[in-house]
Amino acid sequence: xxxxxxxxDHMSFVGESGSGHSVVLDGSPEHGGRNLGVRPMENLLxxxxxxxxxxxILILKKARQDILDCEVLIDAVRADAVPAVFSKINMRFxxxxxxxxxxxxxxAVSLSVEKYCSVAKMLEESVQITHExxxxxxx
Numbered sequence: 001x002x003x004x005x006x007x008x009d010h011m012s013f014v015g016e017s018g019s020g021h022s023v024v025l026d027g028s029p030e031h032g033g034r035n036l037g038v039r040p041m042e043n044l045l046x047x048x049x050x051x052x053x054x055x056x057i058l059i060l061k062k063a064r065q066d067i068l069d070c071e072v073l074i075d076a077v078r079a080d081a082v083p084a085v086f087s088k089i090n091m092r093f094x095x096x097x098x099x100x101x102x103x104x105x106x107x108a109v110s111l112s113v114e115k116y117c118s119v120a121k122m123l124e125e126s127v128q129i130t131h132e133x134x135x136x137x138x139x
Contacts, residue, residue: 001018002018003015003017003018004016005025008024010026010027010033010034011026011027011031011032011033011034012024012025012026012033012034012036012037013025013026013037015043023037023038023043024036024037024038025037025038025039025043026038026039027039041076041078041084041086044086044119045074045076045089047119048074048089048091048117048119048120048123049072049074049091050072051117051118051119051120052072052091052093052109052112052113052117052119052120053070053071053072053093055108055111055112055116055117056070056093056095056105056108056109057070059107059108059112060095060097060100060104060105060108063101063104063108065097065100065101065104065105066097066098066099066100067096067097068096068097068098068138069094069095069096069097069136070093070094070095070096071093071094072091072092072093072094073091073092073094074089074090074092075089075090075092076088076089076090077089085126085127086123086126086127087127087128088128088130089123089127089128089129089130090129090130090131090132091113091129091130091131091132092132092133092134093105093109093131093132093133093134094134094136095109095133095134095135095136096135096137096138097135097136097137097138098137098138098139099137099139100135100137102133102135105133105135106133109131109133113129113131
């Protein structure tokens with residue numbers, strides 16, 4: 001896997017993936033940025049949520065669950081000192097569907113966060129990751 005990160009100006013960068021997609025990264029105004037894109041650490045949390053949600057959808061579809069939506073809300077705490085790494089991350093999964101099995105949804109989320117999500121696996125040695133699930137039944 002390869003990516004390219006190119007400086008644009010001030011504290012703005014564009015990240016280009018090997019699959020042909022791009023994302024704009026920028027710093028906060030107090031650090032010379034212009035707030036034109038996500039912060040790198042925000043991007044890491046977005047990657048964590050996306051990776052895990054991908055797994056959850058796949059697992060629930062294989063289990064023939066009638067899933068309509070999946071949203072991951074992530075709260076993270078960073079260290080006060082530089083480098084300001086994450087010390088705690090909480091992932092809140094909002095899973096919407098018709099007559100979803102709470103047992104299957106809980107299991108899908110646990111399997112993703114604890115076993116399958118590559119981003120979570122990379123982070124687990126250095127940060128405490130917790131998760132919770134809310135099921136929204138539309139049936």
